[in-house]
Amino acid sequence: MEIIAFVNNKGGVGKTTCSKLMAEYLSKTKSLRTLCIDFDPQCNFSHQYLHMEIDPAAPEGLMPPIHPDYDPSNPEDQDWDGRSSIAEIFYGQGVVPYPTYVPNLDIAPGHAEKLLAAESVRRSEVVEKVHKQLASFLNSSDVRAAYDAVVIDTAPSKGPLTISVMKASTHIIIPSVMEEQPVQGIYGMLQLWMQESLAREKNRPLQLVGILPNMFKQTRLHKDILTSLQDNSAIGKYVLPVKFSQRIVFAEVDAADSNPRSIFDFQEQHVAKSEAMEVCSYIAERIFA
Ligand SMILES: Nc1ncnc2c1ncn2[C@@H]1O[C@H](COP(=O)(O)OP(=O)(O)OP(=O)(O)O)[C@@H](O)[C@H]1O
Numbered sequence: 001m002e003i004i005a006f007v008n009n010k011g012g013v014g015k016t017t018c019s020k021l022m023a024e025y026l027s028k029t030k031s032l033r034t035l036c037i038d039f040d041p042q043c044n045f046s047h048q049y050l051h052m053e054i055d056p057a058a059p060e061g062l063m064p065p066i067h068p069d070y071d072p073s074n075p076e077d078q079d080w081d082g083r084s085s086i087a088e089i090f091y092g093q094g095v096v097p098y099p100t101y102v103p104n105l106d107i108a109p110g111h112a113e114k115l116l117a118a119e120s121v122r123r124s125e126v127v128e129k130v131h132k133q134l135a136s137f138l139n140s141s142d143v144r145a146a147y148d149a150v151v152i153d154t155a156p157s158k159g160p161l162t163i164s165v166m167k168a169s170t171h172i173i174i175p176s177v178m179e180e181q182p183v184q185g186i187y188g189m190l191q192l193w194m195q196e197s198l199a200r201e202k203n204r205p206l207q208l209v210g211i212l213p214n215m216f217k218q219t220r221l222h223k224d225i226l227t228s229l230q231d232n233s234a235i236g237k238y239v240l241p242v243k244f245s246q247r248i249v250f251a252e253v254d255a256a257d258s259n260p261r262s263i264f265d266f267q268e269q270h271v272a273k274s275e276a277m278e279v280c281s282y283i284a285e286r287i288f289a
């Protein structure tokens, strides 16, 4: 089972968009049983596939809807409130992934309040209570038997949640817009990757697939920053040879009433679909070859 995470502590660079495209590519075109994990308290990834609800206990945050398998009349469900998020791993509870409208694609959604609580665990306890929890969930035999691939969307942070993802993943990808601020985020992530690589057992390396330029425009600014990254002796080798252009359809398919709802359901010759196929197949080849 390959565990692929999109990370960059700068916001709005396309972590969620790339997570969605990769997860749909793997499940729809490769027929891999794929689990999406939303590790961002903003819950944007979850919102793509579920009708997330406002949490009455924390009205600025979202929580998952009632699970379709929940049956309050079933004695086995008596101790369950019917909702399940990936944050249950921090509370010693089971995670029950939700099916989505995409075949082969399940999601363990976020829960704003519970994820934020994990992000603020005391320093003395954070390693045991947060850093190790996602790896231990994904190592469980149930999860390994149920899925071929896991795609994790992360928060724009370098905090305990992102560290937990670093410890759990087999592969990371750093999406970035070719502009000054987001590029700074690349350095922060490379630092976390190196730290984690040093701490890992040799037989379980954390592979950096690479830096993925996103929302690329044929402007002087984007071209110059991309060239300077490629020419950088330390990080040039990590810049992927594929990229996502700035295309309004990548944003439009996020709308709940979009038809089709997936780029991969567009006509074969559609330029956004061709680009998504090219980028995702390149990445999948690197991971699953
Ligand atoms: N290649 C693209 N072309 C056009 N729009 C894009 C592209 N990639 C992402 N977007 C849009 O840009 C916005 C930010 O993208 P996204 O939410 O994926 O970033 P993010 O890194 O997950 O943000 P955050 O850090 O807040 O979680 C979204 O509205 C998304 O639809």
Ligand SMILES: [Mg+2]
Pocket: 015, 016, 017, 040, 044, 045, 153, 154
């Ligand atoms: Mg996001």
